[in-house]
Amino acid sequence: MTWPRPVPVIGDQTHAAERAADPAGWAFDPATVEALHAVVGARRDIRRYRPDPVPDELLRTVLEAGHRAPSVGHSQPWRFVVVTEQATRDRAAVLADRERLRQAELLTPDRRARLLDLQLEGIREAPVGIVVACDRRTHATGVLGRATFPDADLWSCACAIQNIWLAARASGLGMGWVTLFQPADLAELLHLPEGVETLGWLCLGWPDERPPEPGLVRHGWSTRAPLEDVVLRERWPGEESPAAPVSHLAGPQPEAVVAARDTGDDLLAVPGSLGVLDRAVDRVLALPGPVPGTGTLVVVAGDHPVAAAHAVSAYPASVTADVLAATGTGESLGASTARQAGLHVRAHHAVSPDVQGDLLTADALTGTAAAALVEEGRALGTELAATGLVCLGEVGIGNTTVAAALACALLDLDPDDAVGLGAGADAAMLDRKRAVVRGAVERVRAEHPSAGPLTLLAALGGPEVAVLTGITLGAAAAGVPVVLDGLVTSVAAAVAVRLEPAAQTALVAGQRSRERGHAAVLTDLGLEPLLDLRLRAGEGVGAALAAQLLLTALRARATAGRVS
Structure with a gap:
């Protein structure tokens, strides 16, 4: 006989049968999806700002979006340093001006002139500066996922920056990401302790420009590459790339792996309650041979x-x-x-x-x-x-x-x-x-x-x-x-x-x-x-x-x- 499925009062209340019947059932409605893609497509690096203040509640909403970013081992390594004092912003702008000139000297004469013609930041104009700092004082081996990729905490902070950027754009705010700093200079300006690193300076405020395309595209600095140029299949192409392993075997098909796990979800038991043994059973059931x-x-x-x-x-x-x-x-x-x-x-x-x-x-x-x-x-x-x-x-x-x-x-x-x-x-x-x-x-x-x-x-x-x-x-x-x-x-x-x-x-x-x-x-x-x-x-x-x-x-x- 079959028994009514115990439905947990916390966590995921769906069942394998529901997910199998409608794999796309987690999708948002079309209007929401369209709105998301509209915001992603309209995100711009803003350099010019109005002086009008950003309401505290709106600033909190934007920072909350950053705080909801994915992070390695759920470590949440970001620290958002909010800067509104004019004196601090002025000192940061001087640091950025110096680095802009230093970087210009590394370019060809034509590129140097074009760079110096561009406004690359709005540190002085934007009413709010946000410095996303990554607290790296916990050793990588102590954070799930960082032992093999020790910089995953920095990537997590980059995800937070993207969330802030999209939330700001959706609310009509402009944001610009400025990395024209020597990291040590910016850390000293903000009194950051040893082991805390910055990912640059985010300018935030009401935009005094509404560009339909990225500024560097508009000024002929670069163009966006076609998607086909950046999507690679299976491995890096080219004569010098390693060949695919020659294999006569194939692992279980994804459908078989999912079906094996679903059999455990159908039981009158908590899914995965047998621990390592459950995982071994899933592994066996996913194989193409008969169940032994x-x-x-x-x-x-x-x-x-x-x-x-x-x-x-x-x-x-x-x-x-x-x-x-x-x-x-x-x-x-x-x-x-x-x-x-x-x-x-x-x-x-x-x-x-x-x-x-x-x-x-x-x-x-x-x-x-x-x-x-x-x-x-x-x-x-x-x-x-x-x-x-x-x-x-x-x-x-x-x-x-x-x-x-x-x-x-x-x-x-x-x-x-x-x-x-x-x-x-x-x-x-x-x-x-x-x-x-x-x-x-x-x-x-x-x-x-x-x-x-x-x-x-x-x-x-x-x-x-x-x-x-x-x-x-x-x-x-x-x-x-x-x-x-x-x-x-x-x-x-x-x-x-x-x-x-x-x-x-x-x-x-x-x-x-x-x-x-x-x-x-x-x-x-x-x-x-x-x-x-x-x-x-x-x-x-x-x-x-x-x-x-x-x-x-x-x-x-x-x-x-x-x-x-």
Whole structure:
């Protein structure tokens, strides 16, 4: 049966069905839209003003529009310094006059003469000056969205200026944006503290000109470029621009992504109430393959000369074969966990057709071997996709050293931030692992400058890493989800995404392990883990546990009550 939809008394009261039925339902009426475009089209940079005062209430309305601008992390970094004293405006005008002459000297004689003929500001005439100052004293990493774009606070203030400009024009006021200042001079004039920057001076008042077109266009300084000249499709054009990534995969269509989210909105539950798990379910439902009811844990084994050559593992190489055999009989920890989750189990031994190197003195794989192993994995991934979820597991003495080295090369990490304890290293062994990884990465950077992902995989990877990369690509191409386990499987997925970016849409991070570099690799993949249990088991244990959780959530969403 269906249930009446609980409607929140705060926030968005619409429902996915309403939004799907009328995607344009949020639009304003045509008259309002037309008025907005009229104001945008009629905005001008005004240089001449009447002396009549601007009413306080109107000034407040204009500033309120600025305060409603979007801001990075809702930080609202703007501070509006309103200047009406004539003495301050006179001093600001002197600063602008000086800079106007300095800038004129940088131009050709003809351009210089034309610039000096123009009135570029109305600081003295306009009854109000507004200086939009950006308070940047909070470190960029402390503001959501600024860690990667630290100047986003300045862009936010520019949005506020645009809002002020449009609100002023709609009310019949004129505004001019003056940047003919040395920033330090303007900051000193207004006694701004260290860490607060200005975006120039806004002249505000009743206009003593009503230009039908921009002033610089009217005076032949420039013209507005056609829209076609400034709109680029997909990427920057030209022979020297980077080519589009060659990809045989495509991510889910937008319609599928929205439809998946809508299924959660239809439940008799608060949308998104399952947190990271809800997002993972949305991700799975958006894929083109069938909704999985089960799946397969594939445990891929590989051998690594680095383990014996440099003593970077607490266990002998023979353990790899033992665990692989136990996986085949269903007795390994990974296989047992998978069976409890209702998953099939597949054991696969990845063997290089060529001699393997020890990372430090020679590449782990030849390029030919790496490519062949990736294709071997791609075929296996395509086959396993028919069973549902494809969960990745691995076993290989020494492979956390290999994965750490490959992560350092792919993500430009320092070995101190990537090398972990693996299966139980002591302090001395950990030091050896770091030294091996550092030396291997330095060697590869010297021998393979500007190396692509497949070259790095060959140089620093291993047989099971290459096969896992291929499995990821094959399963993603089939449109089924790939559930990752620990560092080794996640590094393989990072290589796959660099080869085929759309493969990322099929990935689900099963867990975040104790391996030091794992969190950085998941961040690089843009994935949040479902579990954080401090696992260091390998063998796909974390992937199997996460798969059970994911399959439960998929069944719950399919059978839970719906709202009308």
